[in-house]
Amino acid sequence: MERTPAYRDARRHVERKIGFYIHLAVYLAVNTGLVLFNLLAVPAKMWAFWPVMGWGIGLLFHGLAVFLRAPGSAWKERMIENELNKQKKE
Template sequence: MERNQHYHEARRQVERRIGFGIHLAVFATVNSGLILFNLLAVPDRLWSIWPLAGWGIGLLFHGLAVALHAPGTHWKQRMIEQEMKKRS
């Protein structure tokens, strides 16, 4: 039973990483297009920085969510165990 649970956790983590990779690729593609369009259409006004910054913040949080769910980063469980040791 535990082996099956480890498989599902590993599979879910791989899916998270793939999802982040897709998000990163779409981010790079779309923002490159926006920057190119901005420089060709209105070169004296850089408006493309705003979608880049906003989406970049979202991408950062997506990356953090993936990293904090990575195997070996069970920080919450470690904190609980440390607190339990203090109380015993």
């Protein structure tokens, strides 16, 4: 298959999705373990809430970056095109 810019963009996007799914799987495994450990060791104090929430916020932003098109992405693409055009003229 020809390695066109569209192909490279699609491949990069698929790799970012796979990275997110790996991140999600690790998040679920580790935090399930933390919550279980918390409930078995110190059920009176729910300390596992904090790492679950902190990491969850990071996971949320990772997901937003992967699955939502950032409003500035079109602007960034225009800047890249302008830069490529400048390089062609030189």
